Amino acid sequence: MVRIDVAVSGGEAELRSLRDWLSRDPGARRGAHVELVQAEPSPGQMGVVTDVLQLITDNAWSAASFALALSTWRQTRPHARRITVRRGDLTVSLDGGGDEELRRLLDVLEPPTAPEPPDPDRDRDREQDQDGRADGGEGR
Template identity: 50%
Template sequence: MQLEVHVEPGAGELRSLQGWLRSDPDVRRSAVTELRGSTPRSGDMGTALDVLQLVTGNGWSAASFVMALMAWRQTRPQRPRVEIRRGDTVIVLTDCSPEEIERATRALEAVEDEDRGA
């Protein structure tokens, strides 16, 4: 499964998140992370790093991933908005409520089940 994570305000926060995820043993064991840029808009010079791409494999745990995202977000002074995309599915994390954690985990698990044809 391939996921894209967008963080506002941008590249610095994405680098921080990538480092956090790489240091989490559960996420590191089951996902590869890569910072990517988008196609520059008219008048922009080069590409901006604005997407953290995760490619997951065996042992992937949506719950571990969401908990790692929430833990990272709590360390940030501005508590950035985090958006997770998988195809047409978009999950936005804005707080650390138990309901939001559960909703995000269920949505990622549903996408994973669809990918497996379950």
């Protein structure tokens, strides 16, 4: 399970609008539990605690579907809203909604992939293909 926090400029009404939007999106409904919560203060932060949308994702999670839903919702708003998305220690802020921002958003949302474990058979086959010999013997 992965936790993602989303903050939106414009206050609680904008967060509720985004939550409602995501509740109607099939990909978000299928792959994430979405709720409005109070954000945990940053280390050393004092003062007002803001509300955020918290997404708890599962194996059916599609970061691309979420990024598209978020971008589409943002385009429906009468005023451009700053959206901040955090997964663990990674944070990205969306101001303009351009392609570069969406790429950065996907970098934050996509969990890192584990390196592929070594496979001695695959590595041996690859070496044989490079030598041009399938039987490991001398070339004819």
